[in-house]
Amino acid sequence: MIDDFIDITLLAFLAITAIAIIRMRNLFAVIMMFGIFSLVSAGLFVVLDAADVAFTEAAVGAGISTVLMLATLALTRGHVEKQPAHKPWLPLGVVIVTGIALVYGTVDIPAFSDPQAPAHQHVAPRYIEQGQRETGVPNLVTAVLASYRGFDTLGEVTVILTAGFGVLLLLGRRRLRKTEEEDEQ
Amino acid sequence: MEYLHGHYNYWIVILLMMVGFYTVISRGNLIKKIAGLNIFQTSVFFLYISIGNVTGGTTPIVADGFEQYSNPLPHVLILTAIVVGVATTALGLALVVRIKEAYGTIEEEEIHNQDESL
Amino acid sequence: MTDNLILRVIAKLLIPIIVLFALYVQFHGDFGPGGGFQAGVIFSVAFILYAMVYGLETAQRVIPESVLRLLASLGVLIYAGTGVATLALGGNFLDYNFLAANPIAGQHVGIIVIELGVGITVSAVMLLIFFTFAGRGQS
Numbered sequence: 422m423i424d425d426f427i428d429i430t431l432l433a434f435l436a437i438t439a440i441a442i443i444r445m446r447n448l449f450a451v452i453m454m455f456g457i458f459s460l461v462s463a464g465l466f467v468v469l470d471a472a473d474v475a476f477t478e479a480a481v482g483a484g485i486s487t488v489l490m491l492a493t494l495a496l497t498r499g500h501v502e503k504q505p506a507h508k509p510w511l512p513l514g515v516v517i518v519t520g521i522a523l524v525y526g527t528v529d530i531p532a533f534s535d536p537q538a539p540a541h542q543h544v545a546p547r548y549i550e551q552g553q554r555e556t557g558v559p560n561l562v563t564a565v566l567a568s569y570r571g572f573d574t575l576g577e578v579t580v581i582l583t584a585g586f587g588v589l590l591l592l593g594r595r596r597l598r599k600t601e602e603e604d605e606q
Numbered sequence: 607m608e609y610l611h612g613h614y615n616y617w618i619v620i621l622l623m624m625v626g627f628y629t630v631i632s633r634g635n636l637i638k639k640i641a642g643l644n645i646f647q648t649s650v651f652f653l654y655i656s657i658g659n660v661t662g663g664t665t666p667i668v669a670d671g672f673e674q675y676s677n678p679l680p681h682v683l684i685l686t687a688i689v690v691g692v693a694t695t696a697l698g699l700a701l702v703v704r705i706k707e708a709y710g711t712i713e714e715e716e717i718h719n720q721d722e723s724l
Numbered sequence: 725m726t727d728n729l730i731l732r733v734i735a736k737l738l739i740p741i742i743v744l745f746a747l748y749v750q751f752h753g754d755f756g757p758g759g760g761f762q763a764g765v766i767f768s769v770a771f772i773l774y775a776m777v778y779g780l781e782t783a784q785r786v787i788p789e790s791v792l793r794l795l796a797s798l799g800v801l802i803y804a805g806t807g808v809a810t811l812a813l814g815g816n817f818l819d820y821n822f823l824a825a826n827p828i829a830g831q832h833v834g835i836i837v838i839e840l841g842v843g844i845t846v847s848a849v850m851l852l853i854f855f856t857f858a859g860r861g862q863s
Contacts, residue, residue: 425611432618439625439645448637455641462648470676471655472665472757474684476749478648480765481692485850486644488772492857493637493699497706502635503713512632520624524617532612534659536674541660545677552678553668557828558754558835561666561678562685566759567835570682571818574838575803577686578845582800584693585849589793591700592856667756689761689846696853703860 424468431465446502452490459483473562615656622649634714636702640695647691654680728777735777742770750843751836760839764846772854780858792852799845803838810834 438458445451459482466475494500531538548565556564566574626649629642658680666678702712709717750763775783807818815822820834 428615432615435622436618436625439622442638442641442645443625443629443633448635451638451641455644458645459648462652465652466655469652469655469659470663470665471658471681471684472667473759473762474651474655474681474688476757476762477685477688477765478651480762480769481688482644482648484769485765485854486692486695488854489696489699489857490637490641492854493702496703496857496861497637497712499635499706499712502633502638503715505632505634509628509632512628515631516624516628519627520620523620523623527613527616527620530613530616532608533615533656534661534663535612536660536663538657540657540680541677545679548678549666549675556831556835558832559668560754560756560758561668561675562681562757563753563759563835563839565678565682566685567838568820568831571807571838573686574842575800575807575818577689578800578803578842580690581693581849582796582845584697585796585852587697588700588853588856591697591704592860665757685761699857703857 427468428465431461431468434461435465446504448494448500448502451502452487452494455490456483456487459486473560616653619649619652619656622652636705636712636714637699640698640702643698644691644695647687651684651687654684731777735773739770739774742766742773746770746847750839753839754832754835760842761846763839764843765850767843767847768850768854771851775854775858780855784855784859787851789852789855792848792855795848796845796852799841799843799848802841802844806834806837806841 435458438454438461442451442454442458445454459478463475463479463483466472466478531540548561548569552561552564552569553559556568558564558568623646626642626644626646629645630639633639633642658677660674660676663674663676664672666675666681668675705717706712709720711717711720746763746767749758749766750760753759753763771783771787774786806820806823810819810822811817813822818834820831821827823830823833
């Protein structure tokens with residue numbers, strides 16, 4: 422009962438923040454609202470019993486992503502978004518059609534938090550019942566991430582490394598002023 | 607009523623997804639597009655975590671006194687997805703910085719005009 | 725100096741606590757929420773706070789960029805190296821049962837080592853990305 426109330430309140434906050442991000446034109450305020458969005462969604466993940474996910478979302482979303490966006494804003498120096506030129510009827514139409522299609526897709530979905538749903542039937546009971554016995558680790562998420570599905574985590578770490586390389590290649594050693602001097606010569 | 611109680615979570619998540627989608631396709635500022643993309647990603651994460659939730663269950667950390675646990679598999683998938691999402695955001699923001707240096711603006715229409723006038 | 729005084733004092737108090745918390749999250753990821761990714765991000769946040777309060781050049785003297793590049797690749801090497809080690813010891817790739825005499829001890833060793841690799845790579849890459857963004861606009 423109180424769980425549902427907290428759930429609905431946090432989801433309402435999220436919806437308000439998301440709509441505020443669309444409507445506001447001051448980019449600094451948009452980035453701050455984005456940080457609030459990440460933090461409230463981390464709280465919602467805790468209510469939905471996902472502690473590791475909440476931890477990562479709070480650290481990565483409200484931490485690193487917000488800092489990088491602020492750094493980009495400082496580098497691009499454009500603080501106010503321009504007023505859009507055409508009326509947004511076509512994007513609104515596309516979004517409404519997609520939304521209706523997705524809601525039509527959730528008509529048959531099993532009810533929220535039903536223990537008999539197919540998602541909980543095949544591999545998950547084996548992980549829950551034998552995870553601690555086979556890996557010696559009580560945290561089932563770490564056991565699945567590091568031991569049962571360790572190969573995927575190797576790929577994920579490689580993706581992070583590649584992103585680091587990409588940013589180094591794009592924004593590497595050469596400074597902004599130096600490039601302009603080279604162009605003038 | 608039972609049906610509504612079992613499904614309202616998914617509908618609000620779809621509303622958030624559509625808000626993020628709308629931000630990406632209708633606004634011209636590049637930083638706002640990236641913020642909208644992140645909103646879209648986060649609401650997709652909600653969808654998966656909602657599917658993995660179990661009534662009366664608790665966080666999937668084995669402890670004495672708890673019998674029902676939430677499904678750990680969606681948590682693992684979303685953990686990977688969050689980190690890959692931040693990697694993509696960092697690369698996208700680096701591209702925005704380079705675009706600003708090359709074109710002098712981060713508004714999509716002005717970039718388009720500059721490209722067409724070449 | 726005086727207008728940054730509060731920031732500097734609080735940062736000096738907080739940064740060791742943040743680093744300690746990151747190490748706690750890293751090595752307690754087996755028993756509570758946590759693990760390599762969260763610990764790596766929190767560890768890099770400590771140094772980002774230092775760079776924000778004391779300046780980018782000072783932070784780059786504490787951790788030079790060449791060291792960060794080395795650490796980033798070292799983490800992935802540790803992770804994949806564990807897999808190759810299990811191959812050499814007779815099992816499949818990333819089959820931790822072969823890393824010690826007892827399969828459960830082997831799993832424990834394997835999980836701790838690869839989480840360490842993940843934590844090292846994530847913290848180094850997040851710091852690298854921040855330093856690159858912050859160092860771009862200056863001549």
